[in-house]
Structures are given as structure tokens and as C-alpha cells.
Amino acid sequence: MHEKDKAFLKNYSSDKFDKPSVAVDLLIYTLYEDELKILLVKRAESPFKDMLSLPGTFVGIEESLDDAVKRVLKAKAQIKEDIYFEQLYTWGDVNRDPRMRIISVSYMALVSAGTLENFNRDENISAMFYPVKDIIESDIEIAFDHKKIIEYGRERIKNKAEYMPIAFQFLEETFTLPQAQKVYEILLDKKLYKANFRKKISPLVEETEEFTSGAAHRPSRLYRRRYT
Amino acid sequence: MHEKDKAFLKNYSSDKFDKPSVAVDLLIYTLYEDELKILLVKRAESPFKDMLSLPGTFVGIEESLDDAVKRVLKAKAQIKEDIYFEQLYTWGDVNRDPRMRIISVSYMALVSAGTLENFNRDENISAMFYPVKDIIESDIEIAFDHKKIIEYGRERIKNKAEYMPIAFQFLEETFTLPQAQKVYEILLDKKLYKANFRKKISPLVEETEEFTSGAAHRPSRLYRRRYT
DNA sequence: CAAATAGTGTCTTTGAGACACTATCGT
């Protein structure tokens, strides 16, 4: 390292030049019971003690943002696999945290119900999935500016769903088209026409030779996602 | 502040818990000479001395991200007015800056040529507008990961332009439809059909009674943006 | 009137939306 760099670094790192802290906060979504749900944790400490908040963590000095996200996924949702997530927005208002200056980089992660099978609900009374609709429409208070972040995420997921592929994240490896349609209907929060939905999604999926069975009606063919 | 908060704060702020630094980096775009241009500054210091980089700054401890952006706009581009800008993405790789850990929140700002009239090119040999196309297509090296950020911004601006209103940021208060069409053609990087363009944009603009004059061809009506 | 750019009318193609019909299971 150059001498000048050292000088710069020393000056910048000195105490008189305080830095903001950086955290990641996650919108971890899943779909079950025909609802979009999001993982929230009950705060154990002040400020906002006992209120719900997004799972998050501070970003370590030698840790990328993505790694911090993965660490939260593992710690708070018991998800060890690599799952889909994407960055949403960075919130930087000066007083968003009453303790100190914290800049929060928000991410959303989409998890299929299957991936959450080993998410132990009993052990995690502090971390639970709540219907997004309830959070947004009721006036339950949420810690920090996290309600705003949840609303922002809800809009983003709706927009993303319009352009299709993201909904597959909520489905298992194979799925029926009625299942896929249901996912879109929940994400977009509106009814879709069967025939039109199928026309639109057909280039994105490929048939398998499997069918559902047992139900008192015509079986449904299973599809898988087509990667092109 | 609670006792517990103090304890937390003390622990977190202690030296053994080093924090990343936070910066904002700006993609300041303008349009002239029928090209999309971006403001770059020549680095005076190592690392990457004499190379081009995005204008940016560290975020102060009592300064919001937006305020940091405005500070850069003023300092590097002499823009005192409030102009349009939006957050793009936050870059958090551990080694993106060789000196120390810096997380960069990138923004794009769109400036009309008129707003830049008092941008003194002679005084600013270190800050200049460069054609985006040249930067992306040539293999000039750009400091840090800023080339990647520039490419990311170029895609975003293209997507945004598809959904319309953003292009008005590059136009003056009133403008002709051929001028507006030109803006879209540059942003989208493709030719458009006159008749179709006009059909699409007509709900977004309103006529004035003014016309261009002096050119050796039919005068063009001036329009202004319609806010609805 | 010729060159140049502004501005309009209309045909074709594509895709979203709506609806009615047929197919196949369990009971």
C-alpha cells in the first residue's frame, strides 16, 4: 500500500470521522395456506422490545453483503441451501434507528414451502411467518422503518411477477399448471383466466410424463421449469 | 437511552468490531451532441491515480444518503437545483476498494443540457462528460468496479425509458416532438417510427401555441410535459 | 419548385382478455 493511502486511511478511520454502521435486513417470503407470508422476529431487546421486526444482521468487515444475507438465512430461517434472493433497496435516513446511525441494505428471498420443512416452528417462537396482507393492512406497529420496507417489497414482488419467472421460486421441482396459476394469483392478488395463463406460461415450462392422482377429478399433468 | 442500548452500542462501536465505510457513487447523465454522456472524474491520488472514476463521496455520520448525493451533485457538477435522481444498487464486495472496506450505494441522476450551462468545462479538467458508449465499448480501464456500475446503469436507463416518463428529465421545459423522439432513440439505442412514437407519447404531453422557426422546413410545435 | 423536416391516416400483426366448450378422474 502507498504511503498516501496509509495517510488517507489513518485520517478517515480516526475517531473524529465516525462511520455509519451497515446492516442487511431480509424479506423472506414463502407461500402456504394460499397466502404470501413473511418471516418476522420478535425483538428481545429494546428499542422496540417485543415488537416484530425483519430478520437482519450487521455486515462484518470482511463479509460481502451476499454473505451476510446467507448468514441470516441460516441463522433465522434454518436455510442452508443456496436459495434465490435479490437486493431491493438501501435505506439511509439518519434517524431510522434510535440507537445509532445504521444504513440498511434490504433483500428479498423467496423460499418454497418444501425448503422450509425443517423450519421448526416450536423452537422458533421468536421467528414466525406472518401473512403479508395482515401486516400491511392492519395497523400493528413494526419496529424501525420495517413496515415501509415490507410495503416496498410487496410492490416489488408484484412487479416482478408480471414479468414471470420469479414465481417458480415458490414451487417445487415439478408442479401442475393449476398450482403455478395459484402462485401467480396470490402474488398478483387477482384472479387469472386459465386459458390465457397457460398460453403465457407454456414457453417457460416443459411437460413431464407424470400426473397427479387420487383426487375425484381429472388428473393434472406435472411440469418442470424450462431453462433456455 | 436504555442501559442495555448503551451496552450494545459500546460493544458494537468498540475497535475490535470494525465497520465498513459507506460511500455514494453517482452516474450523472446528460444528453448532447446526440449522445448519452456521463460525468467522470480523473483521480488525483492513488489508488488508480490518473484513471477515470465515478464522482462520489463518503456518507457523513449525520447525513442521509440523499443528502450525500446532493452534496456530490453540487461539488462535482455544479448543480445546485433539485434534479431527478434515483438509487440504483449497492455494491458490497469485500475487495472492491484496495485500501479498505467500502460499501458503495450507486445513484443515477439525469440532467438536461440546459441545467449544465454553468458547468465550466475549463475549470473542470478533472471532471468531464464522456460518451457512455465509448466507455462501455472501448477497453479503457476505469477505477475500482466503476465500469461494472456504468454498465449496470446503462441497462437500467434503457429499461426505464421503455416505460416512458424518465426521458423528460433530459428535455427543457418545452420541447418539440422530434426532439423528444431523438431522446428516446438515444436512450433506447434504436430508431423509432414517427407516427407510432407520437401516438404513444401524446397522452404524456400537452400542446403549446409556440412553434420553432427559421429552419428551411416546416416549423415544429412546442409541447410541455403533462402531469396527471 | 426543390429540399428538408413536421405531421397524419390506415393497414397488418400480435397479444391480452373473455368465455364456452370438451376431457377425465372418483364415487
Added chain:
DNA sequence: ACGATAGTGTCTCAAAGACACTATTTG
């Protein structure tokens, strides 16, 4: 046979794309 859900054919309508035409200025 019938209730229930899976799956298909096709009409309508609106927007995107393509092209040809008319309009108004200066020199």
C-alpha cells in the same frame, strides 16, 4: 350418471409496428 377440476378452441379488442401519404417552411 354427476360433481369436480383439468385442459382446449376461438372470438374480440387494443396496442405495437410498418408504411405511405400530406403539410409547411426557406432559398
